[in-house]
Each structure stands twice: as structure tokens, then as C-alpha cells.
Amino acid sequence: xxxVTYIQPxxxxxTIEARDGDSVxxxxxxxxxxxxxxxxxxxxxxxTCHVFVDEAFMGKVGEPGPLEDDMLDGSAEERNACxxxxxxxxxxxxxxxxxxxxxxxxx
Amino acid sequence: MGERILIVGAGQAGMQIxxxxxxxxxDGTITMIGEEAHGPYQRPPLxxxxxxxxxxxxxxxxxxxxxxxxxxxxxxxxxRVVDVRWDAxxxxxxxNTGREVAFDKLALTTxxxxxxxxxxxxxxxxxxxxxxxxxxxxxxxxxxxAANVVVIxxxxxxxxxAAVARKNGKTTTIVxxxxxxxxxxxxxxxxxxxxxxxxxxxxxxxxxxxxxxxxGGGGKVTGVELADGTVIPADIVMIxxxxxxxxxxxxxxxxxxxxxxxxxxxxARTSNARIVAAGDAVVMPHPLTGEGQVAxxxxxxxxxxxxxxxxxxxxxxxxxxxxxxxxxDQDTMKLQMAGISTGYDExxxxxxxxxxxxxxxxxxxxxxxxxxxxxxxxxxMAVRKALGAGQTIPSDTASDTSVKLKDMVQD
Numbered sequence: 001x002x003x004v005t006y007i008q009p010x011x012x013x014x015t016i017e018a019r020d021g022d023s024v025x026x027x028x029x030x031x032x033x034x035x036x037x038x039x040x041x042x043x044x045x046x047x048t049c050h051v052f053v054d055e056a057f058m059g060k061v062g063e064p065g066p067l068e069d070d071m072l073d074g075s076a077e078e079r080n081a082c083x084x085x086x087x088x089x090x091x092x093x094x095x096x097x098x099x100x101x102x103x104x105x106x107x
Numbered sequence: 108m109g110e111r112i113l114i115v116g117a118g119q120a121g122m123q124i125x126x127x128x129x130x131x132x133x134d135g136t137i138t139m140i141g142e143e144a145h146g147p148y149q150r151p152p153l154x155x156x157x158x159x160x161x162x163x164x165x166x167x168x169x170x171x172x173x174x175x176x177x178x179x180x181x182x183x184x185x186x187r188v189v190d191v192r193w194d195a196x197x198x199x200x201x202x203n204t205g206r207e208v209a210f211d212k213l214a215l216t217t218x219x220x221x222x223x224x225x226x227x228x229x230x231x232x233x234x235x236x237x238x239x240x241x242x243x244x245x246x247x248x249x250x251x252x253a254a255n256v257v258v259i260x261x262x263x264x265x266x267x268x269a270a271v272a273r274k275n276g277k278t279t280t281i282v283x284x285x286x287x288x289x290x291x292x293x294x295x296x297x298x299x300x301x302x303x304x305x306x307x308x309x310x311x312x313x314x315x316x317x318x319x320x321x322x323g324g325g326g327k328v329t330g331v332e333l334a335d336g337t338v339i340p341a342d343i344v345m346i347x348x349x350x351x352x353x354x355x356x357x358x359x360x361x362x363x364x365x366x367x368x369x370x371x372x373x374x375a376r377t378s379n380a381r382i383v384a385a386g387d388a389v390v391m392p393h394p395l396t397g398e399g400q401v402a403x404x405x406x407x408x409x410x411x412x413x414x415x416x417x418x419x420x421x422x423x424x425x426x427x428x429x430x431x432x433x434x435x436d437q438d439t440m441k442l443q444m445a446g447i448s449t450g451y452d453e454x455x456x457x458x459x460x461x462x463x464x465x466x467x468x469x470x471x472x473x474x475x476x477x478x479x480x481x482x483x484x485x486x487x488m489a490v491r492k493a494l495g496a497g498q499t500i501p502s503d504t505a506s507d508t509s510v511k512l513k514d515m516v517q518d
Binding site for chain 1: 126130149151152155156165166168169170171173174177178406407410432434436441443482484485487488489491492513
């Protein structure tokens with residue numbers, strides 16, 4: 001099963017083994033990783049699961065879709081080129097070792 | 108021995124209280140008792156992704172079972188608190204199995220039940236409600252074999268189920284008692300749009316229409332008979348006509364109720380200082396204006412109010428201030444709402460409903476109070492942020508789609 005590492009705004013890291021097909025958000029929330037709120041449960045409706053994807057993985061993770069892109073425009077912490085909503089990134093073997101930094105503000 | 112907190116109700120709000128207590132380094136005992144067979148799970152997908160087969164049961168879990176163990180949160184499922192005994196120093200809850208749980212402070216997150224319909228034939232197999240996972244599984248087990256789906260009630264649940272049914276190729280009918288869809292919460296413009304949008308997708312929408320009975324054969328539903336005698340064929344009937352807050356335990360505890368809802372203040376305190384309450388079961392002062400009493404049946408409220416309740420349990424007064432928001436996915440239409448539109452005296456239409464991309468912005472006394480957006484995320488986010496910051500957007504320019512709403516925000 002693929003691993004994903006979450007980096008807190010203060011630099012603290014935690015690595016979790018994800019269930020194949022689960023999103024980066026679901027993996028975080030179910031395991032109690034702080035800072036990913038995800039009030040809408042993954043419907044791309046709340047923009048409270050904002051992460052910055054490690055540049056090395058941006059190619060594999062890909063760009064946000066149009067709806068997600070608009071949601072990110074309203075995110076609490078200003079977006080950058082590596083911003084994604086973690087509910088929209090599904091884990092698979094290809095993403096093993098993925099690293100994401102959690103936005104310091106979600107709401 | 109540390110303080111003991113008992114949370115009655117293992118839904119989104121109950122879970123959030125437990126998590127927030129541990130986040131605040133509460134080191135006493137936390138016990139959560141829920142009457143469903145499962146630990147806390149997400150309800151919103153039940154009428155959306157779960158029904159459509161796009162998510163499974165495990166992905167509904169709000170936290171993994173290991174999380175509760177690691178955080179020393181005791182979760183008791185399949186049991187219901189039926190009574191509470193008070194002694195001088197503490198209380199003891201008694202469940203339907205006779206289990207006794209002693210506590211110092213109590214949180215009620217008892218939620219709401221689907222409002223039952225009282226007509227002939229309601230007990231036929233295939234006549235279903237959708238509130239919990241058990242309901243969703245009952246619906247799903249009959250879903251593939253069903254050709255005709257009739258939804259009773261044109262609110263969020265009904266419209267979401269109808270959207271999935273139609274998308275899955277079923278002959279779909281919505282039977283709604285009043286003159287427009289979602290009439291309790293959205294403007295006539297939004298209601299009219301959704302009626303036409305569902306009709307464009309091939310769903311029949313019947314407004315101002317009463318059900319006289321459900322008809323069936325061999326114990327199974329086969330149709331819905333309307334007041335005018337018409338019978339609509341049905342393999343599944345899904346009733347979504349609202350909820351009844353579960354205030355029965357609160358009543359037993361002598362708490363102040365309004366109808367069936369538990370009355371709380373801006374600190375999520377009930378009329379008993381040792382008891383807090385949060386989520387679908389309560390009415391509270393408007394979380395932005397502090398006025399009146401509102402019920403907010405949403406994940407957002409369950410989460411944000413639970414955080415306030417946890418703070419109160421820790422002895423820290425933290426006033427509930429949050430922008431209410433809500434969403435509903437209906438086929439390709441994403442309805443997102445922020446603020447509470449009740450009491451509006453002006454609306455502005457922005458965008459084009461015919462393109463299924465627009466917003467209705469609500470004003471009261473010239474001030475922004477709410478928005479409904481359909482596939483217009485930027486508008487929705489702009490208003491949600493403006494309301495949170497106590498700002499407004501002038502109504503005379505809000506319809507101008509050449510300018511982003513967020514660029515019109517002012518104090």
C-alpha cells in the first residue's frame with residue numbers, strides 16, 4: 001500500500017500507509033492528522049483540505065480540475081502552483097512516497 | 108481521578124466534541140454512546156456517492172477504529188441511553204442494555220430522525236427513508252433491480268436521490284406537497300431553476316401534490332396513489348420530508364426545548380449548566396447575528412458547534428461565530444449555500460440559470476446575508492469569506508459578471 005507523508009506548518013512530519021484508492025484527505029482524516037479539516041467529506045465543496053504538493057510529485061499528481069481550481073481561489077491560505085485540495089488526490093502505487101505540506105489556515 | 112465526560116450520540120457532532128476535547132488536552136475519561144451499529148461516519152455521501160456506488164462503507168468512517176483507541180475515546184455502539192440518574196456530585200446514564208456510565212459532564216448530540224409519513228401502505232417493502240447507513244444499505248440493496256423510483260419530498264435528500272436515480276436510468280418522479288422545491292431555504296428563482304433542471308434530465312416533478320396512499324402486492328410497494336387518484340408505478344419510494352430532532356432524552360432531563368429541539372445559547376449550553384448540546388438536535392442563536400433561534404441541519408454546524416461545546420466543557424467560553432454553509436450535489440449541479448437567507452428583502456441574480464451556472468445573492472436592509480450558487484464556486488467562496496469578515500457586496504453591482512464578486516467586497 002502506498003505511503004503518504006504529511007508535513008505540518010511547523011515542520012512536524014507523519015507518514016501513513018494509505019488504502020489504495022483512498023484520497024490524501026481521507027487517509028489524513030481517518031488517522032487523525034491535524035490540520036486537514038475536510039468538513040464536506042470530499043465533495044470538493046469546502047476548501048478545508050488544502051495542501052501544497054511536493055514539487056517532485058506535481059507531475060504525477062497533476063493539476064486541479066476546474067471546480068477545484070475555483071475552490072482553491074477562495075482558500076484561506078493563499079494558493080500557489082503546488083496547491084491542491086487533498087480530497088481530489090487519490091492514492092495509488094504510483095504516488096507511493098508522496099509528500100504534502102498542510103496549509104496553515106483552512107477556514 | 109480525572110473528570111468524566113459522556114457524549115450521547117455518535118455522529119459528526121459527538122465525534123467532533125471528543126476530538127476537540129483531546130485536542131485541548133482534556134485528560135479525563137471520554138465515553139461516546141451511539142445507538143447505530145457503527146461508529147461515527149459521514150452522512151452526506153449516503154444520498155450521493157454511496158448511493159451511486161462511488162464510495163464504500165469503510166470510506167464513510169470519520170475516523171479509523173484505531174484512532175479512538177489511540178486517543179482513549181471509548182465508543183459504545185448499538186446502545187441507547189434511556190435514562191439518567193443524578194446524585195449530588197455526578198450523573199449516571201443507563202442504557203437499554205442496563206449498562207451504567209457515570210459522568211461529571213454531559214454532551215447531547217442526539218441528532219434527528221427522518222420525519223415519518225402517516226399514510227396507508229407506508230409499511231410496504233420498498234417504502235424507505237434515508238437518514239442513516241442502515242437506511243442507505245436498504246435503499247442500495249433494492250436499487251439495481253428498481254426501474255421506477257418515486258421520491259416523496261422536494262428537499263435536498265429527495266432531490267439528491269432523484270438525481271442519482273435518473274442518472275442510473277430509472278423512471279423518476281418527485282412528488283412535492285408545496286408549490287416549489289426546497290422552499291424552506293432557497294429563493295423562488297433557485298427553486299424554479301431546480302425544477303426545470305431536473306425536468307430537463309427526464310425526471311417528472313409534481314408540485315402542489317399530495318400522496319393519498321402507497322399501493323402494493325404481496326407486501327411490496329408497486330405504486331404511489333395521489334390525491335387525484337392517479338397511480339404512479341414505483342419499485343422504490345423514498346420519503347424525504349424533513350426531520351424531527353431527537354429531544355426525548357433532553358426532555359427527560361428537564362432541559363428547555365422548543366418543539367422537539369434542545370435550546371442552547373451561543374456557548375452550546377443547554378438550560379442545565381452541566382449539559383451542552385450540538386448538531387441537528389438543537390436550536391441556537393443565529394451564529395452571525397446572535398438573533399432569534401435557528402436550527403442548522405448541516406455538517407458545518409455539527410462540526411463548528413461541537414468545537415464550541417467542547418470548549419465550554421473545558422471551562423473556556425468561546426462564542427459560536429461561524430458562517431453557515433451547505434452544499435447539495437444533484438447530477439452535474441453543485442448547489443453551494445453560505446449564510447442564512449431567511450428574512451431577505453432583496454435578491455440579485457448573477458449569471459445565467461439557462462447555462463446552469465449562476466448565483467442568487469440575498470440582502471436584508473441593503474446588507475449581504477446569504478448566497479445560493481449553482482456551479483459558481485468563486486461567487487460562493489467570495490460571499491462565504493465576506494460574511495465571515497462581516498463585510499458586504501453592493502447589491503447594485505453584484506449582477507455584473509464582468510467583475511469578480513471578491514473584487515466588490517467592502518466593509
